[in-house]
Amino acid sequence: MAKKNVAELLVEVLAEAGARRMYGVSGDSLNGITDAIRAKNQLQWVHVRHEETAAFAAGAEAHLTGRLAVCAGSCGPGNLHLINGLYDCHRSRVPVLAIAAQVPSSELGSGYFQETRPEHLFAQCSHYCELVSQPEQMPRVLEIAMQTALSRRGVAVVALPGDVALRDAVERAPRLRFPEPKPKVCPSDDELTGLAEILNASKKTTILAGAGCAGAHEELIEIASKLKAPIVHAMRGKEYVEYDNPFDVGMTGLLGFSSGYNAMMKCDTLLMLGTDFPYQQFYPERATIVQVDIRGEQIGRRTKVDLGLVGDVKTTLAALSPRLPAKTDDAHLRDSLEHYRKARRGLDELATGESKRNLIHPQYVARVVDELAARDAVFSCDVGTPTVWAARYLTMNGERRLLGSFTHGSMANALPQAIGAQVSHPGRQVVSLSGDGGLAMLLGDLLSLRQLQLPVKVIVFRNDSLAFVELEMKVEGLLNAYTELENPDFAKLAEVVGIRGWRVERNEELEASVIAFLAHPGPALLDVRVNRMELVMPPHVEASQVIGTALYSAKAILGGRSGDVLELIESNFLE
Ligand SMILES: Cc1cc2nc3c(=O)[nH]c(=O)nc-3n(C[C@H](O)[C@H](O)[C@H](O)COP(=O)(O)OP(=O)(O)OC[C@H]3O[C@@H](n4cnc5c(N)ncnc54)[C@H](O)[C@@H]3O)c2cc1C
Ligand SMILES: Cc1ncc(C[n+]2csc(CCOP(=O)(O)OP(=O)(O)O)c2C)c(N)n1
Ligand SMILES: [Mg+2]
Numbered sequence: 001m002a003k004k005n006v007a008e009l010l011v012e013v014l015a016e017a018g019a020r021r022m023y024g025v026s027g028d029s030l031n032g033i034t035d036a037i038r039a040k041n042q043l044q045w046v047h048v049r050h051e052e053t054a055a056f057a058a059g060a061e062a063h064l065t066g067r068l069a070v071c072a073g074s075c076g077p078g079n080l081h082l083i084n085g086l087y088d089c090h091r092s093r094v095p096v097l098a099i100a101a102q103v104p105s106s107e108l109g110s111g112y113f114q115e116t117r118p119e120h121l122f123a124q125c126s127h128y129c130e131l132v133s134q135p136e137q138m139p140r141v142l143e144i145a146m147q148t149a150l151s152r153r154g155v156a157v158v159a160l161p162g163d164v165a166l167r168d169a170v171e172r173a174p175r176l177r178f179p180e181p182k183p184k185v186c187p188s189d190d191e192l193t194g195l196a197e198i199l200n201a202s203k204k205t206t207i208l209a210g211a212g213c214a215g216a217h218e219e220l221i222e223i224a225s226k227l228k229a230p231i232v233h234a235m236r237g238k239e240y241v242e243y244d245n246p247f248d249v250g251m252t253g254l255l256g257f258s259s260g261y262n263a264m265m266k267c268d269t270l271l272m273l274g275t276d277f278p279y280q281q282f283y284p285e286r287a288t289i290v291q292v293d294i295r296g297e298q299i300g301r302r303t304k305v306d307l308g309l310v311g312d313v314k315t316t317l318a319a320l321s322p323r324l325p326a327k328t329d330d331a332h333l334r335d336s337l338e339h340y341r342k343a344r345r346g347l348d349e350l351a352t353g354e355s356k357r358n359l360i361h362p363q364y365v366a367r368v369v370d371e372l373a374a375r376d377a378v379f380s381c382d383v384g385t386p387t388v389w390a391a392r393y394l395t396m397n398g399e400r401r402l403l404g405s406f407t408h409g410s411m412a413n414a415l416p417q418a419i420g421a422q423v424s425h426p427g428r429q430v431v432s433l434s435g436d437g438g439l440a441m442l443l444g445d446l447l448s449l450r451q452l453q454l455p456v457k458v459i460v461f462r463n464d465s466l467a468f469v470e471l472e473m474k475v476e477g478l479l480n481a482y483t484e485l486e487n488p489d490f491a492k493l494a495e496v497v498g499i500r501g502w503r504v505e506r507n508e509e510l511e512a513s514v515i516a517f518l519a520h521p522g523p524a525l526l527d528v529r530v531n532r533m534e535l536v537m538p539p540h541v542e543a544s545q546v547i548g549t550a551l552y553s554a555k556a557i558l559g560g561r562s563g564d565v566l567e568l569i570e571s572n573f574l575e
Contacts, residue, residue: 004172006138007032007165008040011101013174017043017146017301021061022046023054023100025081026072029101029114031465043070046452047516048416051078051443055085055098056413057420060403064378064421065446070098074135075162076114080121085416086155087125088408092236093153097145098122105133105161112382118159126230129157135170143176148179163215184543186319187309192305196291196323198269202333206267207334208252211236212274212294216314217398220273221245223317226326227271230336232260232327234277235391237401243395247333249340252282255388257347259340267332271494274313275492276287278302278407292316303386347392353507360507362461366393366433369459374429375399380417382438383409386461412441415458419445429518432458436487437466450498450524458499458525459516460490463532494525503527 026034037045048054058069062500071086073079079100089096100118102108122129128148132141145156150207164234188194199205205227214218215283217240223536224231224247232252233241243247248418250257252264264270265284272291276298283289283303291299296528299308309316351363373379381383382391387404394402404415418432439446439460448561449456466483473480485556491501500520502513510528517526 003037004169004567005032006132006135006160006168006169007036009138009169009172010142010160010165011036011040011043013142014097014146015040015175016177017068017143019068019097020044022070022072022524023048023057023420023423024072024099025049025051025054025078027078027101029103029165030072030078030099033072033099033101033160035065041524044423046419048419048448050442051081051565052083052085052412053419053445053448054414055082055089055096056405056416057085057423058098059085059089060380060417060420061424062089062096063092064401065424066095067422068095068097068146069420070099071099073101075101075103076116078114079118079159083121083125084408084410086122088405088410090125090155091126091407092405095149095153096155096287098126098155098157100157100159101165102131102159102161102503104163106163108161118157122155122157126155126157127152129159131161132161132164135164135167136257139171139174143174147176153232166269173419180484184315185310185312186315187311189293191307191309192316192320192323195290195292195309195320198288198307199227199271201205201323202227202267202269202288202328204267204483205269205271206263206332206336207231207247207266207271207273208234208275209237209241209273210234210275210277211240212292213237213313214240214274216274216312216317217241217244219314219317219321221247223324224509226321228327228330228333229271230333230340231331232263234275235404236406237386238276238391239396239400243398245379246342247337249336250343251391253277255391256282257340257343259336259343262339263336266335270506272305273317276301276407306417335389340394346367346550351393353510355507355531357423357429358506360504360510360528362463362528362530363387363393364507365459365461365510365528365530366390368511369431369433370394371519372511372514373400373431374518377401377429377431378403378418378421378425379431379433380404380414380421381412381433383411384435384436384438384466385463385471386414388435388462388468388533411435412438414438415442415445415456418456418458419448419452419454421500422456423452430456430458431518434458434460436460436462436485436490438463439490440485441489446499447497453522455520455522455524457520458494458523459517460525460527461530462487462490462527463530465532469533490525490527494527500524501527501530505529 054071056073061069149156230249231247250260252260351367378397422430491503494501
C-alpha cells in the first residue's frame, strides 16, 4: 500500500464521516492538509478571505444540514481569526470541527514565529480541543473530535503542527464506521404523569417553543390543540414553530410582539419546550412553569421551574399526548389569538411604501423581500436591526430557513452565513439581510461571492449608522455618539468587485428592483437607503414611566407602534 501521511488520513476520515468541504484560508502550516485535499479530491476547499467567515460559513452549513461541517486556519493568527465565528457555532450548538494548524512541533514552547496555544484559546468555545503531537494519535483524536462535535452539538478543535501533518500515518484507515446515533429520549412514566396532572389542572396554559421543537411540528400542534394553548416562540424556534400553526401568537422578548409577551404573562401554566429563551424579565412570575429539554443542565437556567423533564420534544410530546384529554375552555387561546391579530396588523401597517418624506421603511423592504423570495429561500440576518425585520416580517413555511447570530450576537454574521448556505445548497436562493455596519465588518468576503461564483443576494439596509446601538443609547437616555457611518455607494462597490449592484432610494423603485435583483442569476447586491430613525420612542410615553418599571421591557416595546407600547405598558406594568 502506498504510504499515506497524516494529512491524507485526516482528509479521508473526514470524507468518510460525511464532511463535504473545508472552509478556510491556506497557509504554510496548513499546506499538508490543503495539498491532501487537492490530491485526493474527496473534499472541496472553500477559499474565503477571512477565517472568521470560514467559521460562520461552516456553522451555517451545519445548521442547515445537521451534519458536521469543517473549517481551518493556519497557525497563530490564521486560526485565531476563526475564534469569533467558532464562538457563534458553539453557542448555537451546531456541529463544527475546526482544524487549527500549529507551528512545527520541535519549536513548541519557544515563543516561535506565530506560536499560540490553541488548546487554551479555543477551550471556551469548544467541547473538545486537543493537540496531535505524533502520528500515532491519528485518526483517534480526530474521531473523538468529530464524535464530540456531533453528539454534544458544538465545536471541536484539532490542533495539528504542520510537520506532524506531513509525517507518515501509522494507522491507515478510519476506525469508526457507523452512522451518527439518533436516540429517542423520553422522560419516565412517573414524570410524564406528573406533567399531565399539572397541564390537566391548568386553565390557561401557554407554550413557549424554541429551536428544540425542530422536527416535532405535528406533535406540538396536537398538544396545543388539546390544551387550547397559544404558542409563543423564541427567536431560534421561529423557523420550526411559526408556520402552519393556528396557535401562533408571535415571539416574545426584546424584539417580540406584545401578544407573545401577553400570552406568557397571563397564563397560569407555562410549558417550555426546547427553549433557552434568555431574558428573565419576560417570564411570568406567578405561573407554574414546566420545562422539557434534551439537556438536563438547561433546565431552570432562565426562570424558576416547578417541574423539569429531560427528553426530546418529539418523543416527550408523543408520550404525553394520550395522558391529556382535550380541553374545551378556549377563552385564553381566543384572547391571545385576538391580541396577536391586532399586534400583527399594527406591524403590517408599518411595512408600507407610504411615507411623508419618501423615506423607505426598512419594514417595507423586509416585507417586499418576504413576498418575492423563493418558497424555499434561505435567509440570514445581521445582528442589528436586520434581526428585528427578519423576526417580524419573514414568513417561515417549513421549507424556508433562517440563520442569524442569535445566541452569540455577533455583527457581520449574515454574509458569511449566506456563503456557507449557498456553498452547501447550490440550487437554493440565499438572501443575506445585511446591515451597513455588518457588511463593512467582513466586507472582504464580498469578493468571495465573485470568486466562488455564489449567486448570493445581499440586501444592505443602509441607514448610515449603527442604528441598533443608537436605539439602545436612546433607551438608556444617552446621547448618540460614535454611531455614524460614512458609506460608499454599495451598489457601485459591488460592480467594481464583479457583482451586479442595484441602488434604491425611493419607495416606488423598490419592488421592481427587488424582482430584478432576485432574478439575477449570479451574485447581486441591493443597497437600500432606509429610514435611520425607524425605532423611535413614542412621543407620549415618558422614558421614566417605562424605565422605572423595567428597562428591558422598554427596549422590548420600542420597536412597536405607540399603540402597542401604551397597551403593553398599561396592561403589564402599570396595572
Ligand atoms: C439583537 C438580538 C435581539 C434578540 N431579541 C430576541 C427577542 O426579542 N426574542 C427572542 O426570542 N430572541 C431574541 N434574540 C435571540 C435570543 O438571544 C436567543 O438566541 C433565542 O431566544 C433562543 O431561542 P431558542 O430558545 O429557540 O433556542 P436555543 O437558545 O438554541 O435553545 C434551544 C433549547 O432546546 C434544547 N433542545 C435542542 N434540541 C432539543 C430537542 N430535540 N428536544 C428538547 N430540547 C432540545 C437545547 O438544549 C436548548 O436548551 C435576539 C438576538 C439578537 C442577536
Ligand atoms: C462584533 C460586534 N461588535 C459590536 C456589536 C454591538 N452591536 C450590536 S448591533 C450593532 C450595530 C449594527 O449596525 P448595522 O450592521 O449597520 O445594523 P443596523 O442596526 O444599523 O441596522 C453593534 C455595533 C456586536 N454585536 N458585535
Ligand atoms: Mg446600519
